Amino acid sequence: MTGSLDRRRLRAQGYARSAWSALGRGCRLVGWYVREVVGENDYEHYVTHLRRHHPQTRPVSRKVFERDKVRRLETGPNSRCC
Amino acid sequence: MVVQEQQPPVSVPDDRPPKWTPQRIAVWAGIALLGGVAWSILALSRGETVNAIWFVFAALCSYAIAYRFYARFIVTRVLRADDTRATPAERLENGLDYNRTDRRVTYGHHFAAIAGAGPLVGPVLAAQMGYLPGTIWIIVGVIFAGAVQDLMVLFFSMRRNGRSLGQMARQDIGPVGGIAALVAVLAIMIMILAVLALVVVNALAESPWGVFSIAMTIPIAFFMGVYLRYLRPGRIVEVSLMGCALLILAIVAGGWVAASSLAPIFTLDKVTLVWCLIGYGFAASVLPVWMLLAPRDYLSTFMKVGTISLLAIGILVAAPSTTMPAFTDFAFNGAGPVFSGALFPFVFIIIACGALSGFHALIASGTTPKMIEKERQVRLVGYGGMLTESFVAIMALVAACTIDQGLYFAMNSGAGVTGGTAAGAAEFVNNLGLAGVSITAEDLNAAAAAVEEESLVSRTGGAPTLAIGISEILSAIFGGAGAKAFWYHFAIMFEALFILTTVDAGTRVGRFMLQDTIGNVIPKFKDTSWKVGSILASAVIVAAWGSILLMGVTDPLGGINTLFPLFGISNQLLAAVALAVCVTILCKTGRVRYAWVPGIPLVWDAVVTLTASWQKIFSDDPRIGYWAQHSQYKDAIAAGQTQLGPAANLDQMEAVVRNTFIQGALSILFAVLIIVILADAIRVCVSHLRSGRISDSEHPHEPSKVFAPAGLFATAEEKRIQQMWAQHRPESPEAPAVLAGRE
Numbered sequence: 096m097t098g099s100l101d102r103r104r105l106r107a108q109g110y111a112r113s114a115w116s117a118l119g120r121g122c123r124l125v126g127w128y129v130r131e132v133v134g135e136n137d138y139e140h141y142v143t144h145l146r147r148h149h150p151q152t153r154p155v156s157r158k159v160f161e162r163d164k165v166r167r168l169e170t171g172p173n174s175r176c177c
Numbered sequence: 178m179v180v181q182e183q184q185p186p187v188s189v190p191d192d193r194p195p196k197w198t199p200q201r202i203a204v205w206a207g208i209a210l211l212g213g214v215a216w217s218i219l220a221l222s223r224g225e226t227v228n229a230i231w232f233v234f235a236a237l238c239s240y241a242i243a244y245r246f247y248a249r250f251i252v253t254r255v256l257r258a259d260d261t262r263a264t265p266a267e268r269l270e271n272g273l274d275y276n277r278t279d280r281r282v283t284y285g286h287h288f289a290a291i292a293g294a295g296p297l298v299g300p301v302l303a304a305q306m307g308y309l310p311g312t313i314w315i316i317v318g319v320i321f322a323g324a325v326q327d328l329m330v331l332f333f334s335m336r337r338n339g340r341s342l343g344q345m346a347r348q349d350i351g352p353v354g355g356i357a358a359l360v361a362v363l364a365i366m367i368m369i370l371a372v373l374a375l376v377v378v379n380a381l382a383e384s385p386w387g388v389f390s391i392a393m394t395i396p397i398a399f400f401m402g403v404y405l406r407y408l409r410p411g412r413i414v415e416v417s418l419m420g421c422a423l424l425i426l427a428i429v430a431g432g433w434v435a436a437s438s439l440a441p442i443f444t445l446d447k448v449t450l451v452w453c454l455i456g457y458g459f460a461a462s463v464l465p466v467w468m469l470l471a472p473r474d475y476l477s478t479f480m481k482v483g484t485i486s487l488l489a490i491g492i493l494v495a496a497p498s499t500t501m502p503a504f505t506d507f508a509f510n511g512a513g514p515v516f517s518g519a520l521f522p523f524v525f526i527i528i529a530c531g532a533l534s535g536f537h538a539l540i541a542s543g544t545t546p547k548m549i550e551k552e553r554q555v556r557l558v559g560y561g562g563m564l565t566e567s568f569v570a571i572m573a574l575v576a577a578c579t580i581d582q583g584l585y586f587a588m589n590s591g592a593g594v595t596g597g598t599a600a601g602a603a604e605f606v607n608n609l610g611l612a613g614v615s616i617t618a619e620d621l622n623a624a625a626a627a628v629e630e631e632s633l634v635s636r637t638g639g640a641p642t643l644a645i646g647i648s649e650i651l652s653a654i655f656g657g658a659g660a661k662a663f664w665y666h667f668a669i670m671f672e673a674l675f676i677l678t679t680v681d682a683g684t685r686v687g688r689f690m691l692q693d694t695i696g697n698v699i700p701k702f703k704d705t706s707w708k709v710g711s712i713l714a715s716a717v718i719v720a721a722w723g724s725i726l727l728m729g730v731t732d733p734l735g736g737i738n739t740l741f742p743l744f745g746i747s748n749q750l751l752a753a754v755a756l757a758v759c760v761t762i763l764c765k766t767g768r769v770r771y772a773w774v775p776g777i778p779l780v781w782d783a784v785v786t787l788t789a790s791w792q793k794i795f796s797d798d799p800r801i802g803y804w805a806q807h808s809q810y811k812d813a814i815a816a817g818q819t820q821l822g823p824a825a826n827l828d829q830m831e832a833v834v835r836n837t838f839i840q841g842a843l844s845i846l847f848a849v850l851i852i853v854i855l856a857d858a859i860r861v862c863v864s865h866l867r868s869g870r871i872s873d874s875e876h877p878h879e880p881s882k883v884f885a886p887a888g889l890f891a892t893a894e895e896k897r898i899q900q901m902w903a904q905h906r907p908e909s910p911e912a913p914a915v916l917a918g919r920e
Contacts, residue, residue: 126414128281128282128285129414130413130414131278131279131282131285132282132285132286132289133413133414133417133475133478134413135411135412135413135414137276137411138411140272140276141272141273143272144270144271144272144276145272148270157410157411158410160411161405161406161410161411162406162410165406165465165466165467165471167273167274168466168470168471169465169466169705170689170705171689172466172470172682172685172686172689173290173474173543173544173682174290174539174540174543174682174683174686175290175293175474175477175675175678175679175682175683176290176291176292176293176295176530176534176536176537176540176679177293177294177295177369177373177529177530177534177536177679177744177748
């Protein structure tokens with residue numbers, strides 16, 4: 096009797112835990128997606144790219160990278176549709 | 178010597194469509210059946226209301242079938258997408274603009290770039306003909322025209338290292354077509370900016386709440402810009418969330434301001450607003466982008482996606498019913514007060530962006546092709562992105578068709594016919610002869626009071642109508658009747674915000690195009706860091722759209738009524754350029770038997786655009802033809818009349834003469850451009866077909882060394898190959914850890 100109750104409680108806890116972790120994973124996924132789409136991860140991609148293809152080049156700092164990105168936008172703005 | 182380990186496959190080796198198992202057949206039969214039922218309900222119901230859910234089902238089922246079968250056919254047979262070929266993002270990857278990007282991210286990025294105010298406004302105006310013409314064209318048009326154009330332009334540009342539409346026109350059609358395309362792009366851009374700005378002016382005029390909220394976006398954007406530049410560079414998400422919170426606060430505060438003694442400061446008439454917009458547009462174009470343009474773009478992207486999702490939830494949960502019939506008489510007699518002209522060709526011109534938008538070709542041949550990781554992903558990004566945009570248009574149509582018909586016509590008829598008063602509007606609408614429509618001045622005043630506006634009469638342009646629709650739907654779920662005013666101004670704010678972002682970005686893009694063009698004669702202009710040149714070019718662009726805007730705002734006949742068709746014509750003209758480029762490329766590369774894929778929408782689009790232009794130029798009916806109206810008013814002035822139709826005095830009559838001249842001249846310009854481009858494209862196609870010559874301007878095949886799934890969800894086979902890659906290159910940074918756990 097008590098054994099089955101325990102088992103049930105354990106199972107319920109297991110469900111709760113996996114629901115929580117699924118929720119957590121969902122949130123992280125949405126967070127990753129939003130950061131990717133707006134371009135927040137561009138700097139990381141740039142650093143990874145340099146590390147993989149030009150390991151001898153030192154990446155510039157994030158601040159400099161973001162300024163350069165804005166400067167590229169000055170001359171080639173993203174056009175937005177009607 | 179290190180023995181090279183064999184590389185896992187870079188494409189799914191045997192790319193045949195999945196086998197037809199009984200479950201799969203059942204699922205597709207179910208989708209087809211549900212779609213068929215939904216279409217029958219929409220098409221056959223007469224005199225009774227239709228639940229919005231049926232619009233959603235008709236659209237989604239049609240999209241699913243088109244995406245699965247037609248888009249797949251185009252990608253595999255017509256375009257022959259080949260995943261063993263390295264895309265520009267792989268070959269030219271530089272960590273800056275050429276970047277292999279996750280397909281779902283590219284899709285989101287592309288959708289955010291193509292979605293704008295057009296698909297929201299066009300369907301609202303087209304609703305004057307009833308819900309059915311608009312619904313059919315939005316769904317059928319996107320499947321066979323709009324999404325095909327976006328997909329093919331994206332693919333061809335990707336095969337040509339991300340070349341722009343203008344460059345492709347010059348290279349694949351020739352110098353004449355190329356130059357005509359360049360002029361068309363610039364002229365269209367200016368037309369689009371003017372009409373979109375006109376929509377904003379009409380939505381904000383005499384509305385202290387709206388003006389205050391929109392004005393607050395400037396300091397908010399400035400704060401975001403400073404934060405991103407000096408405090409925490411690159412942290413876009415956190416600053417955008419702060420910006421959105423401030424924006425909501427600004428909307429709420431707008432209500433307080435409107436009720437306070439400050440209200441007169443923010444109550445601006447249309448002409449003052451035009452000058453504010455012109456000043457703003459000029460400043461935004463010459464100020465550094467980090468101050469205003471970039472942060473506003475983030476803000477508007479967040480608002481856009483958020484509001485569209487909210488509206489989708491609203492329609493599904495509230496499930497409102499339409500009040501508009503399937504057809505109104507205006508579909509056939511062409512005498513509608515919102516815009517004149519009969520169903521053919523004007524429904525196709527007015528709906529524009531939601532079904533086929535030439536403007537998308539500029540985006541599909543810009544940033545997006547430089548991000549695509551594998552060729553077959555163009556189906557998700559190009560075709561799928563446009564299907565999503567079309568769904569936004571369907572939601573806008575539903576929102577417009579669920580509000581009271583009397584209110585709809587009172588809001589969308591020009592001040593010239595309603596007199597701008599509730600009593601005048603009620604009388605005008607009741608005399609339109611619409612079945613079952615009767616509205617009183619009290620009803621109109623009550624509707625305005627519910628959203629805390631002074632008046633809703635003659636709020637043309639579509640944005641206020643859509644805002645009423647959105648506020649009805651959302652207040653039914655969130656907040657009840659008391660929240661109507663909030664949701665109305667929320668919707669106005671969201672439309673104005675991204676129209677202004679388009680105006681910012683468009684002025685800047687136009688400025689660079691102009692500098693580039695003048696640079697061919699005076700080389701100094703090509704130097705974009707030369708201050709004098711950039712200020713001059715910006716001033717020219719702003720003056721161009723500003724003058725059309727001013728003309729529209731002061732037009733006694735109602736600016737939207739006369740200018741919106743020109744906006745539609747110019748957008749559809751650009752689509753014709755894009756489709757002509759696609760047909761020419763297919764003919765030049767020996768694929769003429771598939772030329773019907775872009776060819777049918779091209780012929781349709783050319784017929785629609787040229788018929789509309791013909792009517793606008795040559796129609797004897799002064800309500801439709803610009804020149805007929807021009808001479809009618811000119812003759813009246815010559816005959817000593819001081820009043821004609823909605824023009825109440827001689828000044829206004831002279832304004833009509835002037836405006837119709839400009840509008841007529843622009844119609845001729847657009848029509849001539851399209852004829853030149855089509856003729857040049859036909860010449861090139863015929864010469865290639867006669868000689869049997871094959872010429873291809875695409876980059877040669879280079880083998881790909883990476884793998885990525887093609888569709889939204891990876892198939893079992895794709896997952897297997899992904900696993901092989903994970904073992905082959907365990908440190909592979911392609912798949913972020915958070916996704917690896919999921920797939």
